Amino acid sequence: MIDLWYTENHQEDTKFSIKVKSHLHSEKSAFQQIDFFESDTFGKFFTLDGLMMVTEKDEFIYHDMITHVPMAVNPEIKKVLIIGGGDGGTAREILRYKSIEKVDMVEIDERVVRLCQKYIPQTACKLDADPRLCLHFEDGLKFVQDAKDASYDLILVDSTDPIGPGEGLFTYDFYNNCKRVLSEVGILINQHESPYYDSYAHEMKRAHSKIKDTFPIAQVYQFHMPTYPSGHWLFGFASKKFHPLEDLKADAWNAFGLHTRYYNTDLHKGAFMLPTYVKESLENA
Amino acid sequence: MIDLWYTENHQEDTKFSIKVKSHLHSEKSAFQQIDFFESDTFGKFFTLDGLMMVTEKDEFIYHDMITHVPMAVNPEIKKVLIIGGGDGGTAREILRYKSIEKVDMVEIDERVVRLCQKYIPQTACKLDADPRLCLHFEDGLKFVQDAKDASYDLILVDSTDPIGPGEGLFTYDFYNNCKRVLSEVGILINQHESPYYDSYAHEMKRAHSKIKDTFPIAQVYQFHMPTYPSGHWLFGFASKKFHPLEDLKADAWNAFGLHTRYYNTDLHKGAFMLPTYVKESLENA
Incomplete structure (x- = not known):
């Protein structure tokens, strides 16, 4: 199985990462980069310009x-x-x-x-x-x-x-x-x-x-x-x-x-x- | 400069990582694995069996x-x-x-x-x-x-x-x-x-x-x-x-x-x- 991780840099030297089961969607809108993912712990989640917005878990x-x-x-x-x-x-x-x-x-x-x-x-x-x-x-x-x-x-x-x-x-x-x-x-x-x-x-x-x-x-x-x-x-x-x-x-x-x-x-x-x-x-x- | 990261798995599919400036010390005591690190954001910190215990920042x-x-x-x-x-x-x-x-x-x-x-x-x-x-x-x-x-x-x-x-x-x-x-x-x-x-x-x-x-x-x-x-x-x-x-x-x-x-x-x-x-x-x- 593919080993795919979403990572957000919370600081230059601090990272938070979630293992991704599936990268559901990726597009660049007129305003920002939009990505949807699926994971075990957090369910589905999406990011704008690479930053975490919403997960189903929290x-x-x-x-x-x-x-x-x-x-x-x-x-x-x-x-x-x-x-x-x-x-x-x-x-x-x-x-x-x-x-x-x-x-x-x-x-x-x-x-x-x-x-x-x-x-x-x-x-x-x-x-x-x-x-x-x-x-x-x-x-x-x-x-x-x-x-x-x-x-x-x-x-x-x-x-x-x-x-x-x-x-x-x-x-x-x-x-x-x-x-x-x-x-x-x-x-x-x-x-x-x-x-x-x-x-x-x-x-x-x-x-x-x-x-x-x-x-x-x-x-x-x-x-x-x-x-x-x-x-x-x-x-x-x-x-x-x-x-x-x-x-x-x-x-x-x-x-x-x-x-x-x-x-x-x-x-x-x-x-x-x-x-x-x-x-x-x-x-x- | 070396790119060295300490990572703790918070869940199997969820990781938290801190960039390490220096791995100050590592030893296996009679009870557990002990490691000390230095970082920019968190200052010095130490782990037991790989789990975060104490950072100077928080x-x-x-x-x-x-x-x-x-x-x-x-x-x-x-x-x-x-x-x-x-x-x-x-x-x-x-x-x-x-x-x-x-x-x-x-x-x-x-x-x-x-x-x-x-x-x-x-x-x-x-x-x-x-x-x-x-x-x-x-x-x-x-x-x-x-x-x-x-x-x-x-x-x-x-x-x-x-x-x-x-x-x-x-x-x-x-x-x-x-x-x-x-x-x-x-x-x-x-x-x-x-x-x-x-x-x-x-x-x-x-x-x-x-x-x-x-x-x-x-x-x-x-x-x-x-x-x-x-x-x-x-x-x-x-x-x-x-x-x-x-x-x-x-x-x-x-x-x-x-x-x-x-x-x-x-x-x-x-x-x-x-x-x-x-x-x-x-x-x-």
């Missing part, structure tokens, strides 16, 4: 944490904007709430959506399959520039790293537009990189510095994401009004009756309790 | 979490038994408390201690350098069998995985003896493996099942340990009397005035808030 962690945290702080959320998230996992998870009325999902690269629909229906199952969801294949930065004021209660930035197509999603221009198109109770969740390796911590600080300049409430929360560099990953929680802990509505969230494999309302509280070195790094950002 | 995480959690629950701890921990990091950290009167450290393999003193003084600095610390080079299982009742307020099991020399430290016999040699307010902290990969989760459940049979209070807490498989690692907290959250004495701990890079008393609370899949796995153990 996508539930990322998608639980990006969606349920804001929904437990404001269970009244009705209108949602997803930027990126072409695999569909974020859309799938937010659409589990019957109270959600409308989701605009803006993915720059239609090929990611179409290939995930073909190879990873576990995450893509709701794309083109729920009338509340509207797909827009365009630049997220441009989309929020053009969107009307106060159109959304929640924005979920499910982006790649701030290199390549995701770059514009880590700018003051983008965050200011997010603030403008959010309602008075609006919440912004963004992919916030990682504190452990210096190169990622640098991007974490850059993002946090801009978000806390833009929003009156700006917190960071952590989770265990084993297939991302260091396994220590962060989301940012920014809001005009709600504090992620003081305004947590655990009873209301539990009343939704959703079973989640990673998220629970105790974990919600724990996720904002950061290690001292991470807190200090963010305070100095 | 040892503070493990050693903060094994020592400060029990000290914040019972700041009156005076007598400590460390099983394993040959690198010295656990001893270094617990000896930062001036109130600690006596530490017995039982390491089966003297070569680990001597080589860490030579190559990783960052962790080994207090070994042979603090009169409160007594080193015993013998089997931890045998040591607790022979120890008198109620000799210690705290036992820290800083062991390898339950394969090889560490195997006896995951048995009913060992846990029962720990209970016997602990005082009425005694706490046992043990290396509790990881929930993510099946092979580690299996050991996590086996250990938890035995500990909760033995102690009236048995909880598990988590932390981010990037150089261990999956980066999601656990310690067990078992006690005859104290609950790790209900009996947390945050003010008393903060009064010690220790600066810690990972631990803080908010993180203490958060560490016990486990993901749903981990809680379910432990409940069914």
